[in-house]
Amino acid sequence: MSVLLLAEVSGGELALDATAKTATAAAQLGEVTAIVCGTAAAADAAAKIAGVSKVLLCEDAAVANGLAENVARLIMDHSAGVTHIVAPANNSGKNVLPRVAALLDAMVITDVIEVLDAKTFKRPIYAGNAIQTVESQDAVKVLSVRTAAFDAAAEGAAAPVQVVALGETSTLSAHVEDKVIKNDRPELSSAKIVVSGGRGVGSQADFALISGLADKIGAAVGASRAAVDSGFAANDLQVGQTGKVVAPDLYIAVGVSGAIQHLAGMKDSKVIVAINKDEEAPIFQIADYGLVADLFEAVPELTGKL
Amino acid sequence: MKILVPVKRVIDYNVKVKVKSDGTGVDLANVKMSMNPFDEISVEAAIRLKEAGIASEVIVVSIGEKKSTETLRTALAMGADRGILVEADAGGDIEPLTVAKILARIVADEQPQLVILGKQAIDNDMNATGQMLAALLGWGQATFASELKIEDGKAHVTREVDGGLQTITVALPAIITTDLRLNEPRYASLPNIMKAKKKPVEEKTAADYGVDTALRLKVIATEEPAGRAAGIKVGSVSELVEKLKETGMV
Numbered sequence A: 001m002s003v004l005l006l007a008e009v010s011g012g013e014l015a016l017d018a019t020a021k022t023a024t025a026a027a028q029l030g031e032v033t034a035i036v037c038g039t040a041a042a043a044d045a046a047a048k049i050a051g052v053s054k055v056l057l058c059e060d061a062a063v064a065n066g067l068a069e070n071v072a073r074l075i076m077d078h079s080a081g082v083t084h085i086v087a088p089a090n091n092s093g094k095n096v097l098p099r100v101a102a103l104l105d106a107m108v109i110t111d112v113i114e115v116l117d118a119k120t121f122k123r124p125i126y127a128g129n130a131i132q133t134v135e136s137q138d139a140v141k142v143l144s145v146r147t148a149a150f151d152a153a154a155e156g157a158a159a160p161v162q163v164v165a166l167g168e169t170s171t172l173s174a175h176v177e178d179k180v181i182k183n184d185r186p187e188l189s190s191a192k193i194v195v196s197g198g199r200g201v202g203s204q205a206d207f208a209l210i211s212g213l214a215d216k217i218g219a220a221v222g223a224s225r226a227a228v229d230s231g232f233a234a235n236d237l238q239v240g241q242t243g244k245v246v247a248p249d250l251y252i253a254v255g256v257s258g259a260i261q262h263l264a265g266m267k268d269s270k271v272i273v274a275i276n277k278d279e280e281a282p283i284f285q286i287a288d289y290g291l292v293a294d295l296f297e298a299v300p301e302l303t304g305k306l
Numbered sequence B: 001m002k003i004l005v006p007v008k009r010v011i012d013y014n015v016k017v018k019v020k021s022d023g024t025g026v027d028l029a030n031v032k033m034s035m036n037p038f039d040e041i042s043v044e045a046a047i048r049l050k051e052a053g054i055a056s057e058v059i060v061v062s063i064g065e066k067k068s069t070e071t072l073r074t075a076l077a078m079g080a081d082r083g084i085l086v087e088a089d090a091g092g093d094i095e096p097l098t099v100a101k102i103l104a105r106i107v108a109d110e111q112p113q114l115v116i117l118g119k120q121a122i123d124n125d126m127n128a129t130g131q132m133l134a135a136l137l138g139w140g141q142a143t144f145a146s147e148l149k150i151e152d153g154k155a156h157v158t159r160e161v162d163g164g165l166q167t168i169t170v171a172l173p174a175i176i177t178t179d180l181r182l183n184e185p186r187y188a189s190l191p192n193i194m195k196a197k198k199k200p201v202e203e204k205t206a207a208d209y210g211v212d213t214a215l216r217l218k219v220i221a222t223e224e225p226a227g228r229a230a231g232i233k234v235g236s237v238s239e240l241v242e243k244l245k246e247t248g249m250v
């Protein structure tokens, strides 16, 4: 069994948490070779993840921005004899893996939450309202891993790094620019605490109440779709079925009603707190601690007392 | 240029699905079905390109049971020009790889310059068909689009990526998959719903395209997710602070 793992890279650097969690799933399947499209430093970081036995580093600019045509080609170039191809189930993995699967005439297995054996996996469907166990009939299994469902592999390995070149560059797509919002907050998908704001927060200006509470307790900021669509928060902060899936130790939902699509992205959090002025809001059905209150009074008081 | 828009008939997004007690799947009897919400966004995007004089024709296609005709009619009422229904039975949900293979054959027949798909069907949550179709055709892809412009033979697309937004260009013909922020789909007006009834819908089967619908992912079991134990309501912010301190996390 031989597994190819597409490491997550952001701005050339390794996204360690997502890659180490995916490595935990990958290591259950066989010997892991990680592919890193980034810098030598990113490759060195990947080489330390327990369970990784080899790293392939591609520094070609054509793969640096995650363009699917080129990253898929790179994976195909190294797929001989491979039984599994694995990546984190985030936007970059989901952009590339189905393309690879189709090139191999295989069906991709999206959002794996449990590895039962080399060909049998569990994955959520219908916004997590059902969990399916599927058995792949394909020669090569191509799967994306929901990182929130796995613990991060420890550091401690010292795998060799081999520099590889991209065989053939596609010019079908071209990168223009990235608009990445940088701040000092923890990254949403890997944070221990997340504070999310919904439509109830009312405006972009008042969303500072959410980020203020988050900063006080070292949390990442999340948002409901309604908050993102209304322009209160950035697109990449959307938590849910069609946004990011998080499972922090503590999730605080403020002014979020708790639609199925939102719950799909956070209901596996360890402790859930909800602050909502409507005591009938569905979010209270899954909250460990619910506070029926006006968020404009409760949040400043909470921020002050923590 | 022609635009092809694949639309899937799925359970309505407001319905909370129930797993069948015998673990064979989810209960779809007598539940409301609708067009996949992302596909409404795709149809809207295609119609806007037609209204802007960039596209000449918008063709919608749905693959599945005969009732998918209703989904096609919805798209025609929004403003698409004609439909193709491909009846297919896989003994379960038709997989993205199968859908992509059928779509590849339709692309060969129709020669569209753009295929606009949803990023994800809200039933199987696969997020795969567009990328797979791009691979089968050897086309470029721009997934998770939140802005789309067609200029000098290229699609200029802003994509929702993990850390923010990314802008790329893709040479036509190309595959686009749509994200939530691309547009707000219109509602079909009553006169347009009436007109849509007369628009042509061609009826095909998967066999007409020589595509095997056998499932690659054999479904062994479908179960309910683990539930959460009931929580409590706290009476004040101070009580909440106390509880949070007990957890040791703040």
Ligand SMILES: Cc1cc2nc3c(=O)[nH]c(=O)nc-3n(C[C@H](O)[C@H](O)[C@H](O)COP(=O)(O)OP(=O)(O)OC[C@H]3O[C@@H](n4cnc5c(N)ncnc54)[C@H](O)[C@@H]3O)c2cc1C
Pocket (backbone or CB within 6 Å): A197, A198, A199, A200, A201, A223, A224, A225, A226, A227, A238, A239, A240, A241, A242, A243, A244, A254, A255, A256, A257, A258, A259, A260, A261, A262, A265, A275, A276, A277, A278, A281, A293, A294, A295, A296, B013, B037, B038, B122
């Ligand atoms: C295809 C599709 C995909 C989707 N994907 C997602 C997704 O990934 N993530 C997601 O979140 N949603 C998603 N949605 C949207 C989802 O269905 C809901 O519309 C959305 O989650 C609602 O956001 P909200 O809870 O912020 O807003 P609302 O439902 O409007 O709730 C606002 C809440 O704020 C409370 N409130 C108002 N004022 C105050 C106050 N002063 N103090 C305290 N509480 C107050 C109200 O009581 C209410 O409960 C999707 C929908 C579709 C169709």
Ligand SMILES: Nc1ncnc2c1ncn2[C@@H]1O[C@H](COP(=O)(O)O)[C@@H](O)[C@H]1O
Pocket (backbone or CB within 6 Å): B005, B006, B007, B008, B009, B036, B038, B039, B061, B062, B063, B064, B094, B096, B099, B116, B117, B118, B119, B120, B121, B122, B124, B125, B126, B127, B128, B129, B130
């Ligand atoms: N059976 C189908 N008929 C028509 N289009 C489909 C079908 N299945 C998937 N699609 C298209 O592919 C997109 C992504 O679906 P999926 O890959 O299944 O998540 C959908 O939004 C549709 O545009």
